[in-house]
Amino acid sequence: MTKKTLVSATINGEETEFLCEPQQSLLEVLRDGLGLTGTKEGCNDGNCGACSVLLDGRLVNSCLVLAVEIEGRSVVTVEGLAEWPRLHPLQKAFAENDALQCGFCTPGMLIASKALLDRNPHPTEAEIRAWLAGNLCRCTGYDKIVRAVQAASGE
Amino acid sequence: MANNKNFSVIGTRPPRVDAAEKVTGRAKYGSDAQLPGMAYGKVLRSPHAHARIVSIDTHAAESLPGVYAVVTSADLLSAEERAARVAAEDWGFLAACDQTLAHDKVLFAGQPIAAVAARTPTLAEQALALIAVEYEVLPAVVDVLDALRDDAPLLHPGLRTRSLAAPSEQPSNVAVYAQQLKGDPAQGFAEADVIVEREFRSLMVHQGYIEPHVSTAEWNADGKLTIYADTQGLFAVRDQVVWLLRLPMSDVRVTPLEVGGAFGGKNNSYVDVVAALLARKAGRPVKVTMGRADTFLGTGPSSGTVIRLKLGATREGRIMAAQAALYYEVGAYPGSLAGSGAHVMFGPYVFPNAQVDCYDVVVNKPPTASYRAPGGTPATFAMEALVDELAEKLGLDPLDFRLLNSVRNGSEDLDGDLYHHIGGVEVLEAAKAHPHYTAPLAGPNRGRGVAHSYWGNWGARSSCTITVNPDGTVGLVTGSVDITGTRTSVAMQAAEVLGLPLERVKSSVGDTDSIGYSDVSAGSRTTLATGTAAIRAAQDVIAKMSARAATIWEVPAESVTYQNGVFAVAADAEKRFTFAELAAQLPNTGNTVIGVANVDVGEWGASFAAHIVDVEVDPETGKTTLLRYTAVQDVGKAIHPSQVEGQIQGGTVQGIGWALYEGYVYNEAGQMLNANLLDYKLPTALDLPMIDPVLVEVPFPGHPFGVRGVGESPILPPPGAIANAIARATGARMTQLPMTPAHILKQMGKI
Ligand code: FES
Numbered sequence: 050m051t052k053k054t055l056v057s058a059t060i061n062g063e064e065t066e067f068l069c070e071p072q073q074s075l076l077e078v079l080r081d082g083l084g085l086t087g088t089k090e091g092c093n094d095g096n097c098g099a100c101s102v103l104l105d106g107r108l109v110n111s112c113l114v115l116a117v118e119i120e121g122r123s124v125v126t127v128e129g130l131a132e133w134p135r136l137h138p139l140q141k142a143f144a145e146n147d148a149l150q151c152g153f154c155t156p157g158m159l160i161a162s163k164a165l166l167d168r169n170p171h172p173t174e175a176e177i178r179a180w181l182a183g184n185l186c187r188c189t190g191y192d193k194i195v196r197a198v199q200a201a202s203g204e
Numbered sequence: 205m206a207n208n209k210n211f212s213v214i215g216t217r218p219p220r221v222d223a224a225e226k227v228t229g230r231a232k233y234g235s236d237a238q239l240p241g242m243a244y245g246k247v248l249r250s251p252h253a254h255a256r257i258v259s260i261d262t263h264a265a266e267s268l269p270g271v272y273a274v275v276t277s278a279d280l281l282s283a284e285e286r287a288a289r290v291a292a293e294d295w296g297f298l299a300a301c302d303q304t305l306a307h308d309k310v311l312f313a314g315q316p317i318a319a320v321a322a323r324t325p326t327l328a329e330q331a332l333a334l335i336a337v338e339y340e341v342l343p344a345v346v347d348v349l350d351a352l353r354d355d356a357p358l359l360h361p362g363l364r365t366r367s368l369a370a371p372s373e374q375p376s377n378v379a380v381y382a383q384q385l386k387g388d389p390a391q392g393f394a395e396a397d398v399i400v401e402r403e404f405r406s407l408m409v410h411q412g413y414i415e416p417h418v419s420t421a422e423w424n425a426d427g428k429l430t431i432y433a434d435t436q437g438l439f440a441v442r443d444q445v446v447w448l449l450r451l452p453m454s455d456v457r458v459t460p461l462e463v464g465g466a467f468g469g470k471n472n473s474y475v476d477v478v479a480a481l482l483a484r485k486a487g488r489p490v491k492v493t494m495g496r497a498d499t500f501l502g503t504g505p506s507s508g509t510v511i512r513l514k515l516g517a518t519r520e521g522r523i524m525a526a527q528a529a530l531y532y533e534v535g536a537y538p539g540s541l542a543g544s545g546a547h548v549m550f551g552p553y554v555f556p557n558a559q560v561d562c563y564d565v566v567v568n569k570p571p572t573a574s575y576r577a578p579g580g581t582p583a584t585f586a587m588e589a590l591v592d593e594l595a596e597k598l599g600l601d602p603l604d605f606r607l608l609n610s611v612r613n614g615s616e617d618l619d620g621d622l623y624h625h626i627g628g629v630e631v632l633e634a635a636k637a638h639p640h641y642t643a644p645l646a647g648p649n650r651g652r653g654v655a656h657s658y659w660g661n662w663g664a665r666s667s668c669t670i671t672v673n674p675d676g677t678v679g680l681v682t683g684s685v686d687i688t689g690t691r692t693s694v695a696m697q698a699a700e701v702l703g704l705p706l707e708r709v710k711s712s713v714g715d716t717d718s719i720g721y722s723d724v725s726a727g728s729r730t731t732l733a734t735g736t737a738a739i740r741a742a743q744d745v746i747a748k749m750s751a752r753a754a755t756i757w758e759v760p761a762e763s764v765t766y767q768n769g770v771f772a773v774a775a776d777a778e779k780r781f782t783f784a785e786l787a788a789q790l791p792n793t794g795n796t797v798i799g800v801a802n803v804d805v806g807e808w809g810a811s812f813a814a815h816i817v818d819v820e821v822d823p824e825t826g827k828t829t830l831l832r833y834t835a836v837q838d839v840g841k842a843i844h845p846s847q848v849e850g851q852i853q854g855g856t857v858q859g860i861g862w863a864l865y866e867g868y869v870y871n872e873a874g875q876m877l878n879a880n881l882l883d884y885k886l887p888t889a890l891d892l893p894m895i896d897p898v899l900v901e902v903p904f905p906g907h908p909f910g911v912r913g914v915g916e917s918p919i920l921p922p923p924g925a926i927a928n929a930i931a932r933a934t935g936a937r938m939t940q941l942p943m944t945p946a947h948i949l950k951q952m953g954k955i
């Protein structure tokens with residue numbers, strides 16, 4: 050059995066310590082180790098965006114990040130978006146604009162959209178489409194997702 | 205119930221009842237199941253498309269520390285049981301077992317061979333690598349036309365072609381053959397002034413749900429099994445598990461969790477039985493998760509096809525005759541989809557004379573499954589591309605030509621059945637009247653295309669209970685997994701009947717112990733059939749509460765009415781209860797009331813769609829860019845218009861993926877070369893314009909509010925519409941899906 054490493058990081062604003070094996074991805078540790086199952090696995094090879102999280106404010110696919118790499122860094126997942134019980138404007142906009150069906154891509158879409166709005170508070174439709182190209186949604190055809198991001202950016 | 209009355213809940217757009225859970229990441233999907241002591245399961249799959257299994261050695265895997273169980277086909281069926289089934293010629297059962305864990309032969313690359321449960325997913329994968337399987341590789345057949353040749357390898361030496369005639373004498377790779385004949389096609393072609401004919405091909409495609417299949421199984425000490433499933437049908441999973449593990453139905457409870465996309469692909473159970481076997485052997489709960497490659501290789505895609513089609517029309521534009529041959533790959537085990545394809549492609553128009561030959565052919569590829577309008581998309585592509593070419597040859601507007609030949613109420617389909625209450629003409633006229641159709645389309649290399657389609661909704665069996673709470677809220681439970689927002693759309697129908705605001709109706713999906721049998725959430729049936737069950741259950745609540753009010757008031761039950769949220773007796777203004785007031789009385793006047801309905805909706809309702817698309821084709825690279833897209837559809841009655849739009853937009857984009865990007869690519873040995881989401885391209889936000897949905901409402905008489913199924917239709921027109929737009933842009937006709945840049949350049953004569 051591989052020896053485990055102790056990792057300290059800030060996850061959704063909270064100081065967190067966990068043990069992980071060196072080959073474990075951040076996605077696996079979030080979901081199986083820390084119980085943060087809001088972040089989803091659709092491919093485990095960087096091609097669907099369902100596992101999107103923010104790492105020090107940057108959008109990453111958590112399936113492509115090793116858990117040991119987040120030592121001393123800060124991670125935001127979908128569970129960290131709302132200032133409970135107040136939903137994040139993007140979460141509200143997604144709910145109100147029917148921007149989800151199965152909802153499996155939704156956590157990743159929300160995180161990716163937040164990364165976009167943090168950089169560019171009023172993106173055009175083309176900018177939204179380009180930014181979200183790494184996040185696959187098979188249910189919605191993206192239409193209502195793009196509109197929800199537009200709605201949230203108006204706030 | 206009139207269709208034109210003023211509704212208070214139906215037709216509004218409240219946030220879906222599962223929205224808050226989903227946007228906060230709290231919703232629990234199949235893949236989120238976590239049980240104490242749970243082990244992780246993985247499946248070993250055949251790398252070969254056709255091979256005899258000589259031996260399987262699991263010893264090394266079993267002795268890896270942290271491995272709790274390894275199972276093979278021997279754990280599913282003992283040698284004696286197998287011999288008995290063989291003696292009883294129970295081929296269906298044996299084939300289902302072989303697709304769960306192969307016994308002596310594999311028929312497609314990706315077929316399960318063995319499975320492991322271990323402490324971590326990584327350990328499970330390491331253990332898989334330690335299982336030694338010896339194969340004797342056999343020649344594979346991967347192309348549908350090759351499989352028809354006399355010298356083709358036979359997948360099932362015992363397979364005889366099923367048709368209306370006696371089964372074939374010789375074994376064959378053709379599982380099903382069907383012919384339909386109407387009128388006199390030869391005569392019809394003789395009377396035609398213009399005849400067009402082409403061969404169309406399409407590749408296998410996958411439903412592409414973002415959550416791969418997963419199942420978590422737990423055995424109680426009393427021998428009862430619970431499955432936390434990722435499925436379109438809790439009862440479908442139960443029935444599969446009960447069938448293959450030979451258990452009493454009462455010993456298996458299936459609890460559906462949230463489903464991360466399905467589109468027909470989760471009608472079938474792939475890993476539930478494996479999870480149950482592993483969990484029994486390991487003595488602990490086991491979650492079996494498929495990866496993305498497993499999902500491409502080991503679940504059912506939609507058929508690859510070859511379709512030959514010939515159409516003839518008079519100079520005035522009347523279609524006189526059609527001849528078609530449809531060859532559908534059904535994958536490694538017998539199935540049938542070609543008949544559905546034929547039914548769908550011939551649905552929109554009147555054909556006085558036609559001959560259709562359908563062949564369902566087994567090949568060494570994954571057994572096919574349903575995918576949104578199963579069988580219909582490649583067939584509609586062929587018909588719509590050729591109809592368009594015919595219109596062009598005749599110098600007629602493509603929508604006018606379709607209108608001229610469109611089926612109407614009273615028209616006969618190929619089987620001789622008559623259409624009634626259909627909205628095909630309304631849909632075509634709405635497309636024609638839409639500003640998109642007449643908007644200028646300036647610029648070189650641009651073209652506008654249209655396509656039309658026919659589909660229908662399945663009805664089938666649904667169950668619903670509605671329990672009245674003393675505070676005047678109700679709890680609504682159905683047996684229909686919510687894959688499209690049906691918890692909301694079904695609850696809206698009950699709320700409408702009960703005269704309650706939607707917030708007072710808590711809507712959820714039960715498990716197999718707590719709710720009556722319900723068919724899979726598929727076939728565009730749930731809002732319609734489960735909605736019907738909810739309406740009947742709500743009516744049952746009202747009847748039972750009216751009876752209770754009558755008892756309290758000591759009046760005959762018939763004298764109690766319920767209107768605008770009030771129970772009353774016409775003759776006595778004193779006798780009056782709001783819903784909530786009477787609900788509060790229930791506990792002390794004989795206990796609560798539960799409305800129950802178990803329905804079987806039998807009527808087939810047709811749903812037509814017409815799409816308009818503008819494209820620009822780069823003549824150097826062959827790349828197609830979509831500029832504008834409009835999707836018109838008859839939805840009967842939109843319960844939740846925004847969810848209906850979402851179905852149309854999502855289905856259309858799946859059709860666009862089928863048209864331009866998607867397809868299983870195989871080598872000659874039958875190995876899939878693109879089993880990942882990089883090489884198998886799904887449409888992204890960047891590839892698409894807005895999809896503008898137009899809802900036409902021609903009520904369907906088979907539902908109290910006129911609902912038609914809406915989920916499946918929108919996938920049908922895109923390939924034809926895009927092909928026709930490309931033809932207008934380039935002057936070249938497309939004959940293959942996906943219409944890759946290479947295909948477009950080839951058709952343009954550039955390569
Ligand atoms: S799971 Fe990480 S990109 Fe798909």
Ligand code: FES
Pocket residue numbers: 148149150151152153154155185186187188189414464465
């Ligand atoms: S809502 Fe299902 S994948 Fe996006």
